Amino acid sequence: MVKELAGRLAALDPDAGAAVQVIAYFDRLVDGRAGLEAIVRGAAVLAGCPARLIDDERRVRIRMTASGVRQDDSSAPDPQWLHRPLSADGPSALWLERPGPAGPVDLMVLERAGNAARGALERTRGRAAASSPDPAFVETVVDAAAPVDARLHAARRLGLPVDGRARALARPGGPATVHAVPPAGASAAVTGRAGLGPAVAVLDLPSSWADARTALRFTADGTEQDPGPRIVDFADLGGLALLAATVGVGTEPVPDVRRVERAAAAAPWVLATLDAIATTASLRAAATALTVHHSTVQERLTHAEHLLGWSVHDPQGRLRLQLALVLRRLHRSAR
């Protein structure tokens, strides 16, 4: 009867019933935690031609005939066949042994079976190094407007502990990423420029994502022209976080920020020196951070204070400097 169904599917109006049927089929498989064989078999039967799942990294090769019988074949797939990679950068893919052009049912089968296969692979064979989490699931899990069920489903598909904690991570110009927080509290090593959201229950990830984006605005390149922390944890911002809400690209800079900009334009070392002074406990520590002699730092500081118009030797002056540097970063990024 399913044989007739495959024929029936092919005959259905492409954008009406067929897609719905294919979606329903693979959704049920996913709901039932069906294995890889069942998923590849579903692809073969619904597409009406043999299907293969190839993931050499995980040593998975499954081939199913159109009647759903497993019949593995070690030969390489024909590049002309319809296929869909399981991850953006990995070599794993789901194949239909049929050349293009793909019909609407083929496309839907490839998409749905491919997603189901990726989930089953990650569940049963572990996450491959090359595979990146499906961006669609990440988008859902950080979207406060998405239904709770959808966010929980997405969290499960991303391998997040539904009853545990996770945090969102924001990168310049990049989509959200989310990480489970290990029970021990050790955080995964993060490299590059990033803002970290607080660790929260998975359903609170939308707020963690918002905070991560806020934290990202406090980061800098960590270069001489843009000194500052490359990674900022929202939890460490304290009251500074409030500034992010009021200061952005379009807001008028306070005079202290204008003075920092003017000082920065005067000499290439100014910004790095001011940042070192603002973030270390003493001139000596600043000299070590800048890898120059402390008398050089003293000399530069005198010059910089003149450009700024206030002393940075006393605590109040250092706070003004810290605030001016932070505000300068906030002016460079949109709220």
Add this chain to the structure above:
Amino acid sequence: MTATIESASTSQDRVGPPPPFDPELAAALALVADMLPSAIVPEMIPAMREGLAVLDVPLSELTRDGAVTIEERQVPGPVGEPDISLLICRPANAGTGRPAIYHTHGGGMILGNSRTGLEDLLDWALELGLVVVSVEYRLAPEHPDPAPIEDCYAGLVWTAEHADELGIDPDQIIVAGTSAGGGLAAGLALLARDRRGPALAAQVLMCPMLDDRNDTPSSRQMAGRGVWDSTANTTGWTALLGDACGGPDVSPYAAPARAVDLSGLPPAFVDVGSAETFRDEDVAYATRIWQAGGVAELHVWPGGFHGFDTLAPQAAISQEAKAARVRWLRRQLGL
């Protein structure tokens, strides 16, 4: 310490939720949900007969490119009743003195014809060199009990008497049927025992419909779910038995679960799904055969709905169920 021992099951026993369907079967069911209602009421019979007719495999296709020869014979029906038609299918190279399957088709006593479910039997025929004889019995409600079972019996008698002409070994005639056909096959085994012929080598009862009382825990548990629920079952049995359905005067040849004595029967193969109306009556039937000192092999396929292997032949569990039958036939026939 005291313990309360529940009395043996009564129709008032509480039942738990329905067992979950096997994931692949649930997916297949999702595809056909719109054209295969769980509950069937009498008013739906004409439309369902029409709907199923389009799924009939044409005779030309049953010949499997000439590997099978098919002959339709009119033979005498029960005394004083019209002739009946037998579909006689022989592998082209089978030779003579072959075992035979006498097939009674399914369809709840109200649907189907001699080609219904024939494809699997032709697979057996080709693999094992069997002759398949499929009987076109009259259907209820137009022809209530005993017309269907007596038509089947008349065809069985004719087949045994013409064994030589048909190339059949008369000592190796097996009755087989699915659903209502399984009930009819079980009824034939009882009739052949009680009327002292024809001799039967075995009975293959695939998810058989055995008990008109329709009050087992599985019948209540699966109401409104899957395929052929208790409402459909009531429709089928009432069509066959009329007002006698569920009462004290039902013939055991019509409803084999009513038989008091299950001794002296040929070896039985019984299979059924765990998620179907017939689960409990089929398990009970096999159990009672053992209790009477008989031979039976029982398979309960977890998460299987009624006729799962017909509706979703590609599913892993369907492939297992089909293979189990062929293995049993091999052992039974000493092939």
